[in-house]
Each structure stands twice: as structure tokens, then as C-alpha cells.
Amino acid sequence: MAELKEKLFSEFPPVSTEEWMAKITADLKGAPFEKKLVWKTGEGFNVNPFYRAEDIEGLKTPASLPGEFPYVRGTKKDNDWKVRQNLKVDDPKETNRRAKEALNRGADSLGFYLEGEAVSRESITLLLDGIIPEAVELNFATCGGAAEKLIGILVGYLKEHGADLNQCFGSVEYDPFEKLLVQGTEQENWIDETVKVLKTGNSLPNYRTLVVNAYLLSDAGAYITQELGYALAWGNELLSKLSDAGLTVSEIARKIKFNFGISSNYFMEIAKFRTARWLWAEIVAAYEPKDKDEAGKMVAYARTSNWNLTIYDAQVNLLRTQTETMSAALAGVDSISVTPFDAIYKEPDDFSERIARNQQLLLKEECHFDKVVDPSAGSYYVEVLTNSLADAAWKLFLETDEQGGFYVAIHSGAIQKAVNASNEARRKAVATRRLSLLGTNQFPNFTEMAADKIKRTEQESGNVPASGIPSLDFSRGASDFEKLRLATEKSGKTPKVFMLTIGNLAMRLARSQFSSNFFACAGYRIIDNLGFETVEAGVKAAREKKADVIVLCSSDDEYAVFAPEAYELVKGKELFVVAGAPACSEELKTQGIEYFINVKSNVLETLKTFNALLGIE
Structure with a gap:
């Protein structure tokens, strides 16, 4: 058997690219292929979800050998x-x-x-x-x-x-x-x-x-x-x-x-x-x-x-x-x-x-x-x-x-400006979680304190010196989030964020987890809960814990009832947040509810807003 030379899967008929695309299009159920599966890179070209032998036909690189030009x-x-x-x-x-x-x-x-x-x-x-x-x-x-x-x-x-x-x-x-x-x-x-x-x-x-x-x-x-x-x-x-x-x-x-x-x-x-x-x-x-x-x-x-x-x-x-x-x-x-x-x-x-x-x-x-x-x-x-x-x-x-x-390009600052623009775009992707940095903008360690372990101060960069030639900006992807969280640590305050979970079990747990990770990125103390029978019981429990922020976690359908009730009970004593983007958002805003967090939120800018509201600089 070891000496037999067989082509694996030879008994299966070949599948054309057109057949693959037809199957993928059917599975997408009307969603556009280009939008859902094609990766739009920052490199100046797009990447497809799959490639086949025909994609490398005519390319010279597959014929290259190690140690040989080019x-x-x-x-x-x-x-x-x-x-x-x-x-x-x-x-x-x-x-x-x-x-x-x-x-x-x-x-x-x-x-x-x-x-x-x-x-x-x-x-x-x-x-x-x-x-x-x-x-x-x-x-x-x-x-x-x-x-x-x-x-x-x-x-x-x-x-x-x-x-x-x-x-x-x-x-x-x-x-x-x-x-x-x-x-x-x-x-x-x-x-x-x-x-x-x-x-x-x-x-x-x-x-x-x-x-x-x-x-x-x-x-x-x-x-x-x-x-x-x-x-x-x-x-x-x-x-x-x-x-x-x-x-x-x-x-x-x-x-x-x-x-x-x-x-x-x-x-x-x-x-x-x-x-x-x-x-x-x-x-x-x-x-x-x-x-x-x-x-x-x-x-x-x-x-x-x-x-x-x-x-x-x-x-x-x-x-x-x-x-x-x-x-x-x-x-x-x-x-x-x-x-x-x-x-x-x-x-x-x-x-x-x-x-x-x-x-x-x-x-x-x-x-x-x-x-x-x-x-x-x-x-x-x-x-x-x-x-x-x-x-x-x-x-x-x-x-x-x-x-x-x-x-000439660096003397004019053209290259520095282009690279710094890329840095800014990538940090914006971190701010909106389109780019994940585990432990920083996604799934942070809720109780970690870092201020005492920092022994090295990073140099400021991206400035324009007296020469007028801009320098490169070496701000890291995590720099903005770290500055935010360190501000919380150094303020001596640890804001408490209370999850008021109620209603639909699956939705309240999912939104509670999302909201906990969201606010923990700023170093806030998270108080999670399995659920309350009434909104009133939830608000009461939040006040017993001396919460600074109350986050309502429920389903979109239930927000139309729960959100106005909770907001009325809070009466401005705590900051009130709705987790999600329900269809009734505009109606809730007319009733005075200002703050919503969801997957489309700019996490960094939202948390900066809450730091300012809570007196953290």
C-alpha cells in the first residue's frame, strides 16, 4: 500500500469556481458577497475568502526556487x-x-x-x-x-x-x-x-x-x-x-x-x-x-x-x-x-x-x-x-x-504624514473595536491595576519641531485606552457600574456581558447580576451598592416599557444607560434618555464622555 501512488479524492468530481460561488451566494441568503466576505484591507487591495489554482496561473513566484534570483x-x-x-x-x-x-x-x-x-x-x-x-x-x-x-x-x-x-x-x-x-x-x-x-x-x-x-x-x-x-x-x-x-x-x-x-x-x-x-x-x-x-x-x-x-x-x-x-x-x-x-x-x-x-x-x-x-x-x-x-x-x-x-519625501514630511494618518486610522479602528486588542478594548481584566508597574515613560511623538519637518507618531494601538484607564486609577475614584438585568434571559445576559466588558475598559468596577423581577427592585439594589452608573440590560422589545420606568426611578441621581440600539431609541431620547451603548459605539469616545461626567480627568 505504501508504494501505491494514488491521487487523493480522485473519486470525487471537480467543483468549479462558479459552483462554489453559487453555493456561497445561496448560503448568504441575499447578503452581498463583496460586503460580507471580501476583506477590505488597509494595504490598497482586497482579499477574497477563498483562492483556487486558477488564481495563480501566470504568476512567476510559484516557479521560484530557494537561493535563486529573485x-x-x-x-x-x-x-x-x-x-x-x-x-x-x-x-x-x-x-x-x-x-x-x-x-x-x-x-x-x-x-x-x-x-x-x-x-x-x-x-x-x-x-x-x-x-x-x-x-x-x-x-x-x-x-x-x-x-x-x-x-x-x-x-x-x-x-x-x-x-x-x-x-x-x-x-x-x-x-x-x-x-x-x-x-x-x-x-x-x-x-x-x-x-x-x-x-x-x-x-x-x-x-x-x-x-x-x-x-x-x-x-x-x-x-x-x-x-x-x-x-x-x-x-x-x-x-x-x-x-x-x-x-x-x-x-x-x-x-x-x-x-x-x-x-x-x-x-x-x-x-x-x-x-x-x-x-x-x-x-x-x-x-x-x-x-x-x-x-x-x-x-x-x-x-x-x-x-x-x-x-x-x-x-x-x-x-x-x-x-x-x-x-x-x-x-x-x-x-x-x-x-x-x-x-x-x-x-x-x-x-x-x-x-x-x-x-x-x-x-x-x-x-x-x-x-x-x-x-x-x-x-x-x-x-x-x-x-x-x-x-x-x-x-x-x-x-x-x-x-x-x-x-526629499521625508524632508517634506510627506512620508511621516502618510504613516501618521495610517496610525490614526488604525487607532480609530481600535477605538470602535473593528480592531481588537485583547485585554485593552476587548475582555479587559476587570480588577487589574497597572499604574504602579510602569517604570518607563514613553516619549511624546508626532510633533512638528522648529525645523517644520513632522516626526513619526509612535503612539501604540492601546495608548489611548491606557491613558483613559490610568486616569481612572490615578483619580482615586473607582466608579461603580451596576447591571440592571431584567426580562428576556438570553438578551439580558448577553447585554450584561457586553456592557461589563465595555465599561471595564475604563477601569470601572462592574457589578453584574443574574436578573430582577421588577425595575424598581433593580434600581433599589443599585443604590444599595452605591452605583454611579446603572445600565439597563434587556431585549429590544421590552425596552419600550422598562427604560422609561427605570429612567423615572433614577431621576438623575445616577447616570442611566441603555444597552443596545432598540427601534424605540428615538422615542426614548425624547423622554430624556441620553446614553446608549452598542456594537456600533465608539468605545473610546463614549468612555471619555463618562470619565468627564464622573469627574475623572
Whole structure:
């Protein structure tokens, strides 16, 4: 039997797309297919609910092979990636201890972040003590003005300790555009400075010294198309301007590293990395370097995004970062770092850093993600996503080029404004629950208090400095809700919200649960109930509990009777809310009832209104 070759399901007749659509249309019972089942993404294209073999006919990507131009399926023929641990260098000796502990516990790549004034021969000596540079990928980042100095010190250290420079690998991450994007301040003579860094970096043959920090766009709430399109424009700006300055395209391309973010859009992120390698290879090839195949190989580091992280119910961050890491691993990036789940509100400790490393080690050692190259290849869905993203990102790339290139676009603020607009749109989706953040705008932990655990204050962003160039807004998806709930905590008041449940059993329980989750998002104390025989009994019980807000939970049909009765009994002593959007809403409003909550409510704005009414600022 094992030797028999049979086609599975061959006894079943084929089903055409038309037959599938006819069945789906019938099951929708008149509801429009486009409205109900087609996903209207923020990426500039729509996604269908199903795809078939005919959808990938004529596409070139399914025929690609791993390690072959244009590298859709990867730049190598295996799927091993580096497990990177990022460390901020405050005390070089202590950081060295943490680095060696990380290496002993499974990391094989280190990322060191040094302030400019901390760059010295002594600090590098302490930092790298006992670390074998030929065996570990070493990555360094510092302020732009100190990058050239850091490379010189690093070369001197490696030579002094007898290291083989041809076997050492990693990066010194020089980014001439970060200040312009993050602070709205530009670096004068960036081309000359970048040329100096690149030429100095030639002493380290296998070190990348120029970076495209596309993760900044991801952290600022950019859609995937924007992160990808602008990253390509960013890399092309380096190729274009530095080649005009006399460098060859090959030596420039071989020194560029792409640092991407990873959002929670699982399959779209897989497609993003496949698309990124493909389009970058085509861009480099357009310059006609002699070693097109080698020069066009993208080196991609991926780190989980900050935009999705939350302060409340922070352990949920582990779930978010795990699926994000899976996307990048399956897509075949070169190295990954997982942001510790508590990094958004404090300096990560040994525990959270260990958990973050283990998230990757589980994918390698138990799930064997490193054993299969591009397992999503051939998937109708992923192949269509790859090509759709390529079309949308390429369009944005060309638009940026028409504006004069990446530098001109960020100097004018066009890119910052576009990304900030996306951030605002996505935060609005969070406010209205079209985008869920578990534990923040959906199913919050009712009793959690977070103010005391916050040890790190987030920088204000999105401002327009004296230069007049806007900066990126790094407000996270949860930032507005967290500000609201922290205001409740710090006010010293804990408003009580009483569920007056009455009438239809199923409806009152459903609306009570909905309303409890709704008001708990602001940190209010919820008093739920199984039900009351009369409205009067419910109001009486609410007053015994000293409720600040009474929420009537019943069925639409019963609201016409229960709501006016309850409102009359409340008489303005408590805030009165009707859960739902009954047909009699307008009539109830004429009787003085103001507040209704339902699935179409803007949760954030509604809760801001209640905070104001309850005297919470």
C-alpha cells in the first residue's frame, strides 16, 4: 500500500469556481458577497475568502526556487535564522554578563545599543570580553556621529585579539535618516558622512554598515504596504546617491541591511518578506552590477512590533509576539528578535528576556521551523498576497521616486504624514473595536491595576519641531485606552457600574456581558447580576451598592416599557444607560434618555464622555 501512488479524492468530481460561488451566494441568503466576505484591507487591495489554482496561473513566484534570483523563496537553501538578543549598554561589564548568559541560553546573535559618549576602546573591550566574534553575530547601533568611530575601535579590538576579520560577521547600523524621521531634524552632508562610514566599514568584509530601519515605520503604525514600499525607496536612495558619489552599486548593496518590524497580520507578514526580497533584487539588478545575483541578496533582520504591545494584560503580548515571530520565521528572514512582553512599561528583566528568547527556540527545537524552506510556497492565498503586495508596494515606491526620492519625501514630511494618518486610522479602528486588542478594548481584566508597574515613560511623538519637518507618531494601538484607564486609577475614584438585568434571559445576559466588558475598559468596577423581577427592585439594589452608573440590560422589545420606568426611578441621581440600539431609541431620547451603548459605539469616545461626567480627568 505504501508504494501505491494514488491521487487523493480522485473519486470525487471537480467543483468549479462558479459552483462554489453559487453555493456561497445561496448560503448568504441575499447578503452581498463583496460586503460580507471580501476583506477590505488597509494595504490598497482586497482579499477574497477563498483562492483556487486558477488564481495563480501566470504568476512567476510559484516557479521560484530557494537561493535563486529573485529570491522570493529566500536567499539561501536552508531556513536557519539567528536568534538575536538586543541589549542596551549602560554598564558595559553588566551588559557583557547578560550577553554571555543569553549566548549560553540559546541566542547566537547580539544587538548592542550604545550612546555616542559611551563609544570607547575601554567600553568595547569590557563589552566583548569572553565573546568569540567569529562564532556570534555582533550588531552595534549608536548615534550617527559615532558610527565611524565605533567601526574603527571595533576593527582595532578584533585585530588586537587575533580575530580573523574575514570570519567575523554582524553589523554596525548606521542610519542617516533616523533623526529626520523620529525627531524632525536632519543630518547635514548625509551623503559624505555615509560614504565615510561605508569606506571605513570595508575593513570588516562581512559586516553590514548601512541600515534601512523600516521597523520605525511599523512601530509608528504604518500599513504593511507602506513599510515595504518606503523601505524599498529608502534602500534605493542609498544606492542612487552613493553611486553618484563614486561608489559601485555592488559595494553599496553588499553593505545594506534591512531591519523590518513584524505586525500581527500573520499571512500578510509572510508575504511581505517574500515580496521584499523579490523587489529589492529587481531594484539592484536594474543598476546592472557585475555580480547581480550576489549584490541583490537582501539581508533582513526582523523584530516584533511595538505598536501592538499593551500595558494592561501584558502577558497577552506573548501571544502577539509569538504569531509575529512565526510569520518572520516561516518567511525566511536572516535574524529575529522578540521584544520582551514587559518592555513597553519597564526595562526587561532576566525572566522576560529569557521568555522572549525561548519563543524563538520553541519554533526551532520543537516546531522545526528551521528545517523547511518557505513552506508557504505554492499556497494559492500566500502567492496571491505576495503578488498583490508587490503591486501595491511598487506603486508606492514609484510615487516616492516621482517626488524626488526618499530623502526629499521625508524632508517634506510627506512620508511621516502618510504613516501618521495610517496610525490614526488604525487607532480609530481600535477605538470602535473593528480592531481588537485583547485585554485593552476587548475582555479587559476587570480588577487589574497597572499604574504602579510602569517604570518607563514613553516619549511624546508626532510633533512638528522648529525645523517644520513632522516626526513619526509612535503612539501604540492601546495608548489611548491606557491613558483613559490610568486616569481612572490615578483619580482615586473607582466608579461603580451596576447591571440592571431584567426580562428576556438570553438578551439580558448577553447585554450584561457586553456592557461589563465595555465599561471595564475604563477601569470601572462592574457589578453584574443574574436578573430582577421588577425595575424598581433593580434600581433599589443599585443604590444599595452605591452605583454611579446603572445600565439597563434587556431585549429590544421590552425596552419600550422598562427604560422609561427605570429612567423615572433614577431621576438623575445616577447616570442611566441603555444597552443596545432598540427601534424605540428615538422615542426614548425624547423622554430624556441620553446614553446608549452598542456594537456600533465608539468605545473610546463614549468612555471619555463618562470619565468627564464622573469627574475623572
